[in-house]
Amino acid sequence: MSKIRTAAAMGAAAALIAALAGCSSGGSDSKTVTIWYRPNSLPAASIKGVQKQFPDVTIKLVKTPDVDTKLTSALRANSGVPDIAVANTQPLRSAQSKIVDVSKYGFASVKSDYLDWKVKAAQGDDGAQIGIPIDIGPEGFFYRVDKFKAAGLPTDPADVGKLVSTFDGYEQVAQTTKDKLGAFVCDSPDSSVYVPKTFGQGYFYYSSDGKLDPGSAVNKQGFIDATTFGQKGLCLNAQPYQSDWSAGASQGKLVGFVGPAYEATLLSSSAQNSSGQWRVTTAPGGSSSQIGSNLSVFKTNADPKVTTKIAIWLTNATNQASGYQTDRLFPSTPASYSMAAMKEPESYFGGQVTAQVFAGIAKDAPTVTTGPASITTQTVFNNAMIDAVKNKTNPSDAFAKALSAAPTAQ
């Protein structure tokens, strides 16, 4: 009897220990390299080829949908941090001591392969290179040829691009489609007007000397203009990735919008019925680009040279070029733009070679100064804008209120 009891107690204890042990996680040695990436955030060619390219190390690729949250948790607990991760670089700046400055381990010699502004946007304090560029989000104007024709507007990308090159021109087009078709060429004032207005000036809530500056004139003007635009009823008032946006696109209510290159995936999956009718051209207010992701290398591995080398290979021009068609990752490496993979016509866009349109925008886009509080500040102003459009608040008052709620000093 007692033996059975002992055995049962031992069993229970073992189960308990096993359950608790699940809470911790092992470290890694220099021969194993763990890479975390969001689905579709690395080109398929990089994922497929990386092990073959580096036969001496074991590469563990972990598809992690909410990589930013997981990474923060791992850094917080100081355990289970991957060797390489695709992440938003700027929020990681306060953990800079745990991130490898890749410029010391071989990135300096390949730096010129990447767009200069993108390289700068992946730097931390004292110019440390804490991210290796992967994709960017050049902003284009997406529109539907059949609807533009019905509204008596030009349909050729070059003509449309010229027509919407200024915000006044864009507003006229928006008024025309609204009057004649009851349809919109603006999804929401924050993404179609505010983003090109501010990013086009290289502004992402930081002044060019790296100081958090939400009260700047660029921001105020952009905010007021975009809010006014929205209050005129010229936008669908639906945010990308929301069901209203997708429904609007598929039901022909959203016939144009300003968005980054990667929103083509969202568009083609939302509005399959208008395949062949969409085109892309240059956005209002000149060239601008969303910053996109970077690869960060962490000081978990005994040999940062090897991990840096792997990260560089994952983002080289050939791999990035292949990522455009399959994953809509727009390359940050200009050499990719002249490669065959980026010269293929696309049937969804009526045979247009969209990559070349975005390539021109990407090359002209200004350097965007960014910092740890950029994304949070953007959310504050975007929310304020959505509320102001809905409640018809005076745009200047809405701006002043948002400014008081915005993060200070970082």
Add this chain to the structure above:
Amino acid sequence: MTETAAVRRHWREYLSISPFFVLFAAFSIVPLIYALYLSTQQWDGIGDSKFVGLAQWQRLVASNDFWYATGNTFLIFAMGQIPVIIGALIAAVLLSQPRLRARGLYQTAFFLPQVTSLVVVAVVFQAVFSNRFGLTNVLLQAAKLPTFQWLTDPWGIRIVIAAMIIWRGFGYFLLIFMAGISAIDTGLYEAARLDGAGPVRILGSITLPVLRPTVIFVALTGTISGLQLFTEPQLLFGGGSGPDRGGLTMMLLQYQYLGGPGAATAQTAVTPDLGYASVIGWAVFIILLAIAALSFRFTRRGLED
């Protein structure tokens, strides 16, 4: 025999009850102590933390965001949790009529939402109430009625969240009330009917008084879970609070300060601060404790009469 010897002699017994205590320590006591420590810190979660003493408490009292969230939580609670409990009680009385057929069918149908994944529920509610192309607005339009901006108007948001609470919680409370009613001695009803009491009199004089412990249990657990409202608004707005912060609750605010959603399409408008988040947690704890203490006094008096 000394105490250590007693422990040693009964080690099997101690070992066999240890799992609860070990897990309780690992997942409740240690985090609680850590949260106490965290409430004196300012920490973005990944960099270095800084000791700030009681400054986070000052921030809680002075800043309007926590009080806004608290007020909003109570508002949504009043719109969702209170109607669902009263509704479930009425429905339980009706469904407990002895002559009712297919009782199991009703019970299953009402309980089904409770076992449906909340994520699925949120996605469906999002589609049903979406502003331009949602089912509700399409139907309103077809009936020539004015449409309503369910997911951008702060009151619309509260109504949608309250509707989710009602739709999902109804079956659970119904089941508990029906279990309580089925335990009532049918002899009481027969005697009442012989004495000429009508259905309303029976409800007021027999069902409700006998059901009192069940009602108190439901009210207490319902209040505690209702004030910890989090999942519904979190899913509905991808971690944000919705326009005009109409969906902001105490727990959602804490979540936002803990570092927020992480999905690229939804960002919070606050800078993560784990110290402030744990102070919010303590404040929620104090509020719930006060409510539980109040209702405990109320309960004791209720059971003593």
